[in-house]
Amino acid sequence: MPNTRPKYSVIADQLMRDIRDNRLTVGSLLPTENDLMRAFGVSRHTVRAAVQDLKSRGIVATRQGQGSKVISATGQAAFAERIQSIDQLIAFGQETRRELLSRETVEADEETARRFGCEPGRRLAKVRMLRRSLDGDRKIALVTLWMNTLLDEIVTELAHAQRSAAEIIRERFGLDTNVVEQAISADRLDEDTAAILDAEPGSPALIVTRAYFESRDDEPFLLARSIYTADALRVVSTFVAPGRA
Template sequence: MDKINLGLGAPRYQQLAQAIADSISRGEYPVGSLLPGEEDLCRQFNFSRFTVREALRHLQETGLVTRRQGIGTTVIASTPTRKFGHMIESIDQLQQYASETRLIDHVFEDVVADEELAAELGTTPGMKFLRITALRVGADESKPVAWTRIHLAAIYAGVRSSLADHSGAIGSLVEKLYDQKITAIRQTVSATAIDEAVAEMLDVPPGSPGLRIDRTYAGHDGIPFEFATSIHPGPRFSLSMQLDWMSPG
């Protein structure tokens, strides 16, 4: 019954992995040091190289060591780190609602970042953008769920013509049209008092609380190409996520 029993009955490579992990956590092999070579470990424990490599693979998967050809096996952590993770499988899933909503009333502007805008977006002045300001509404087009303003690098200004038909996030539209792959998203959530102009469009009293979400999307080069700000009326929206424990192995 008990799977705790890692000593007997367990495969040799697991026992070996456990033994090495224990040595590491005892400080026998400090972080940064090299483990003995595979041949050494084979002789030391009288196991075949397959078994030793399987054990080392296990240690690699739990994040205790890295392995490099020509160098050796380096200890990079003394304890398996317990990780929690939130995982999504598409960009649209980030905006949980995006697939069921559309953008309406777009206003397009061509802007060049001055000092102020550059500082706000975290870029350098002089960068050219297509600025899209719009409302996001549900299928029934009743009350809008968000006001949104997007600064999109001018190279991708071509999304403009496809925007009306597209339901979902703009990032995924860019991916589709330009074969650009998003590799990192940074998201900041804060609370704000909705200013008068936005309040009117969202049909809420000015100054009422709103959830502000700022997202930047970066491509394969790591450079952000899209900066999106959404303001959601307080009671009409919340952002949920679940973080699950990721077992080491």
């Protein structure tokens, strides 16, 4: 049999369904590992892998000697983006797998031109990619990149390698990313994007746009817009006053 889901994942899904449908209520205890072993006919190891999955999603909390407690029906976001430096901002791309959706040359429209700092009608390379989680097949985000057509050749490498666009551009073109401007907003998913992300049209989405600069005075050499389904991303940052920790 070719593509069977792992058992622990099937069990985790079943438990999540039970929680969502209130067969297991928030605040109550999960069946014990022994019960789950018998119920699903698997080893304790597999049961623990399933519970570990729920734990990492923030759905249950375990306590030695007591049991596993359901603490949330929905869980927290699977991805927490911790931005403390440019390097970490860039490294985030490595945790996901990219899939090339489309690749074309377009003329900059009014808004894109303004953000790029060029005149409308300038030819730009436009690339759309899908970001998936490394482990499962969860679809994380729809990413659209705009860049100078000269940089367009990085796309093939981008789709296959695990490195970020900024990293590849530095290596191939000697362009260093020193400044990144990031804007975060919320919106509804439109029909097309929802279809791509397997989500419901109109459901909430987090939109992160970034402009990459070599220096603050230059035009950006890369624009990126990522559309995340609401449950796929929480942007987490820690701000520390200088001197204190």
